[in-house]
Amino acid sequence: MSTLYSTTAIILSRRDFRESDRWYTALTPEYGKIEFVARGGHKSLAKLTPHLEMIAEVELLLVHGRQYQIIAGVERHHSFFGLHEHLNQLTLAHNALHLVDVATKPMERDPVLYELLQDWLEFLCATESISNERAGFLLGSFMLKLMDVCGYRPELKLCLSCHKLIEPQNYHWHALRGGVVCHSCSLANQQAWFSARSISDDTLKLIRFALREPFSSQTRPHLKGEHIESFHEVLESFIISHFPIIPSVSLRTACAV
Ligand SMILES: [Zn+2]
Structure with a gap:
């Protein structure tokens, strides 16, 4: 891996880190789960953040810093817009991202897992109405497939x-x-x-x-x-x-x- 590289990714989690930075995890088809920091002290964070906060497939530009990977740029490939209009779909998407995050270790490449997550988000976008009972069953189905992949x-x-x-x-x-x-x-x-x-x-x-x-x-x-x-x-x-x-x-x- 060169010092500066780019990769397609779906952001899994985000949290505040140090005083003004943010810590992210993301799933990529090439490298598995990766972790990186967005530096709050830089003016660019305001530009990067909107792309990193939505559930979306993005292209990340990353730099290997001394301790962490730092994000240098981000472009949105595909926003799963349909997701954000329905509460059950959004809940299912967030739960799946969390489950993938806790089920994986960084830098273990798994294109099948990436495809599973992509399929799931596409499916949620394309599905109009999901009852609470159906949502529970669907998350169960995602969990079974996730465990199979793992x-x-x-x-x-x-x-x-x-x-x-x-x-x-x-x-x-x-x-x-x-x-x-x-x-x-x-x-x-x-x-x-x-x-x-x-x-x-x-x-x-x-x-x-x-x-x-x-x-x-x-x-x-x-x-x-x-x-x-x-x-x-x-x-x-x-x-x-x-x-x-x-x-x-x-x-x-x-x-x-
Ligand atoms: Zn038997």
């Missing part, structure tokens, strides 16, 4: 113990081991599978759908009260067991706007 794909088809296809209504969910275990395996070693819990076929189908299908299809499934309740319980147990940082609010609460 290497925590839940096992939803084969028994974790005997690796055979599970049969309808004949399995349990084990959050810590990250998937399903067939009934006979859990009976055969009750101590090992002590915390396995039963879930319905409909809940499992909903989780599989949320993980497998693109965001554009996630507005289709009918969200029946008990299944969506159980969907969130399973997902939350999975997040607590495997996500690097436990989000301060549950996915459901995050969307209760």
Whole structure:
């Protein structure tokens, strides 16, 4: 990497830093997550800030300073304008940016993750109306796909113990081991599978759908009260067991706007 370089990026987080500077994190297709500082003492900050505060895809011009990377310029590529007109869409976008921020370490290149975030923001822009219940389900779908990209794909088809296809209504969910275990395996070693819990076929189908299908299809499934309740319980147990940082609010609460 040369001293001065440019990269496409989506800003993930921002916070005040030292007296008048701001600290940013951003996701890039080339370098993964990067961190940089915008120097408040420079007149240019006023020009840079509006582009760094919106949810947008931007082109950053960065300089390697002695301690930090410093931003020298920014141009907006693509503003996800549709997002800013709807509160639920905006909430979903901010939550996803936060989840990506806490799930990633700096300088680990991952173009698939960048594409996932781009897809998500495009989808939110293109979707007119999202109910609170649907928002909770959508964020669950984003979370499952994010965990998949980060290497925590839940096992939803084969028994974790005997690796055979599970049969309808004949399995349990084990959050810590990250998937399903067939009934006979859990009976055969009750101590090992002590915390396995039963879930319905409909809940499992909903989780599989949320993980497998693109965001554009996630507005289709009918969200029946008990299944969506159980969907969130399973997902939350999975997040607590495997996500690097436990989000301060549950996915459901995050969307209760
Ligand atoms: Zn088994």
